[in-house]
Amino acid sequence: MAVYRLVTPLKEEDVRRLRVGDTIYISGIVYTARDAAHKRLLEYLREGRELPFDLSNGVIYHCGPVAVKEGGVWRIVSAGPTTSMRMEPYEHIAIERLGVRMVIGKGGMGAKTAEACKRHGAVYTVFTGGAGVLAAQAIKRVLDVYWLDLGMPEAVWKLEVEDFGPLTVAIDSTGRNIIDEVVKMAVERKKGVLSQEHNALI
Amino acid sequence: MWLDMDLKDAIVRAVVDGLHRAVVYLPKDVKEAIKRVYEEEKSPTAKTHLEAILRNIELAERLGLPLCQDTGIITFYVRVGTGFPAIHQIEEALIEAVRKATSTIPLRPNSVDPFTNRNSGDNTGRYVPVIFWDGFRDGDGLEIVVVPKGGGSEYVSTFAMGVPGKGVENIKEVVLDAVVRAGAMPCPPTIIGVGIGGTADLAMHLARKAATVRRVGSRNPDPHVAELEEELLKMVNSLGIGAMGMGGTASTALAVHIEYAYRHPATYPIAVAFQCWAARRAVVTIEPSGRYEIEQ
Numbered sequence: 001m002a003v004y005r006l007v008t009p010l011k012e013e014d015v016r017r018l019r020v021g022d023t024i025y026i027s028g029i030v031y032t033a034r035d036a037a038h039k040r041l042l043e044y045l046r047e048g049r050e051l052p053f054d055l056s057n058g059v060i061y062h063c064g065p066v067a068v069k070e071g072g073v074w075r076i077v078s079a080g081p082t083t084s085m086r087m088e089p090y091e092h093i094a095i096e097r098l099g100v101r102m103v104i105g106k107g108g109m110g111a112k113t114a115e116a117c118k119r120h121g122a123v124y125t126v127f128t129g130g131a132g133v134l135a136a137q138a139i140k141r142v143l144d145v146y147w148l149d150l151g152m153p154e155a156v157w158k159l160e161v162e163d164f165g166p167l168t169v170a171i172d173s174t175g176r177n178i179i180d181e182v183v184k185m186a187v188e189r190k191k192g193v194l195s196q197e198h199n200a201l202i
Numbered sequence: 203m204w205l206d207m208d209l210k211d212a213i214v215r216a217v218v219d220g221l222h223r224a225v226v227y228l229p230k231d232v233k234e235a236i237k238r239v240y241e242e243e244k245s246p247t248a249k250t251h252l253e254a255i256l257r258n259i260e261l262a263e264r265l266g267l268p269l270c271q272d273t274g275i276i277t278f279y280v281r282v283g284t285g286f287p288a289i290h291q292i293e294e295a296l297i298e299a300v301r302k303a304t305s306t307i308p309l310r311p312n313s314v315d316p317f318t319n320r321n322s323g324d325n326t327g328r329y330v331p332v333i334f335w336d337g338f339r340d341g342d343g344l345e346i347v348v349v350p351k352g353g354g355s356e357y358v359s360t361f362a363m364g365v366p367g368k369g370v371e372n373i374k375e376v377v378l379d380a381v382v383r384a385g386a387m388p389c390p391p392t393i394i395g396v397g398i399g400g401t402a403d404l405a406m407h408l409a410r411k412a413a414t415v416r417r418v419g420s421r422n423p424d425p426h427v428a429e430l431e432e433e434l435l436k437m438v439n440s441l442g443i444g445a446m447g448m449g450g451t452a453s454t455a456l457a458v459h460i461e462y463a464y465r466h467p468a469t470y471p472i473a474v475a476f477q478c479w480a481a482r483r484a485v486v487t488i489e490p491s492g493r494y495e496i497e498q
Contacts, residue, residue: 001246001247002376012494021247021448023250036319063271064271064272064310065310066268066273066309066310067306067493068308069480077268077271077308078267078268078269078270078310079270079271080270080271080272081332082272082353082354083354083357083387083389092471093335104345104385104390105459106354106386106446107385107387107389107447108385108386108387108447109384111216121231122218126251126446126448128251128254128255128258128387128446129354129386129389129446129478130255130258130269130270130389130478130479130480131254131255131257131269131270132258132262132267132269132270132271132272132353133261133262133267133268133269134254134257134258134261135256135271136267136271151321151323151414152310153310153311155254156254157268158272160417166250166254168247168250168446168448170253170448178448178449179385179386179447179448182385182386182442182443182444182447182448182449183386183443185384185449186381186382186385186441187439188444189440189442190378190379190382191440192375193378193437193440194316194371194375194378194443197371197374198371
């Protein structure tokens with residue numbers, strides 16, 4: 001369980017070296033995207049339209065920030081991660097077609113994302129859920145905002161970050177998925193706990 | 203005696219202040235429970251995230267900022283003093299307070315039309331904020347419990363109609379199933395509220411209130427139920443989900459709170475509600491003079 005400091009744009013070989021349980025602090029550029037933004041990303045791909053931003057070797061952050069505009073400049077007040085599973089139907093396409101190298105979120109992702117991470121050399125990492133101020137402290141500037149018509153949380157925010165973390169690698173490029181493994185283990189333990197109970201009753 | 207209008211403004215001011223306190227400062231009982239779990243936890247990954255949580259709590263307090271960006275859908279539990287004037291203006295005042303708090307604190311706009319997906323932009327909408335009229339209290343004061351609850355923990359709420367013959371064993375099954383299914387999603391360590399009996403909606407109401415309003419460390423006054431709370435907490439933590447769901451020995455849940463109502467012989471409602479570690483709440487008490495106090 002190593003600790004890495006990475007800078008964007010990410011290199012495939014650096015990302016392939018990461019393993020579940022590793023801790024990462026990232027500097028550079030991250031793009032926020034939630035459900036509505038992912039849906040629009042895919043619409044652009046389907047219609048063959050050019051995206052207004054470049055995600056190749058880039059980082060997608062599942063986050064809907066609280067932002068305020070002061071004197072014409074956006075500032076992020078609080079920006080923790082949102083539940084990633086809602087993006088499961090879309091993320092493998094973003095990894096495959098747009099070259100996303102790292103997805104940051106919370107709560108875990110499924111088999112499609114894990115497969116795409118393995119095939120294309122990407123990782124899914126977890127930022128501490130709810131730690132909105134800690135995240136905002138590592139965000140140095142809002143570089144741009146796209147698709148604000150989707151609403152503040154759903155828009156794509158281009159953020160400059162410094163030592164953004166701790167991020168724990170939860171899906172690595174070997175396809176291991178730690179949150180999935182923990183849940184499977186919990187299912188087994190639950191059966192154990194309940195059968196003990198049951199036997200005690202008999 | 204204040205005029206009605208003045209008192210309405212006073213309610214708005216008090217509730218905006220209560221919302222501000224709630225989203226910036228975590229109640230002491232919750233903070234202490236997180237610190238305790240941090241000491242007990244053995245998994246380094248879970249410890250890393252618990253440390254980040256504690257740092258985040260401190261930063262939010264120091265900078266006066268909302269500790270989590272998901273300031274949720276706002277729920278109010280209101281108890282009206284039998285002598286409180288301006289009762290007819292409370293609802294309007296609560297809605298106005300939410301609008302004002304959204305722009306001034308600020309809160310994230312989270313209120314969306316389920317059919318058109320239109321975001322109202324000010325955290326209000328049909329039935330939102332959620333207002334529960336929680337009965338009357340003696341005296342002429344107004345008591346409002348303010349609960350901003352995030353979507354991640356709400357998303358994994360569970361309701362099951364249990365088998366009446368199975369009893370307590372069934373409760374354990376439903377709770378453990380819900381915890382496993384929720385996994386990492388509700389931002390563990392969580393506070394788990396369990397509502398037993400009553401009608402389907404009452405069970406869910408009891409569960410949600412138990413998860414969000416009851417203090418960590420409090421016990422159900424019925425000793426048998428209190429014992430079940432302890433037992434369930436041990437069982438839940440033995441599942442090994444841990445803070446943020448990447449494995450952990452002590453940080454799946456901070457507490458299990460059970461509330462119950464009598465049930466129909468043919469039904470056995472069991473509801474499970476989750477509150478994330480960012481268990482925000484504040485109790486605002488307002489006097490007819492407009493003076494108010496906030497407790498957490």
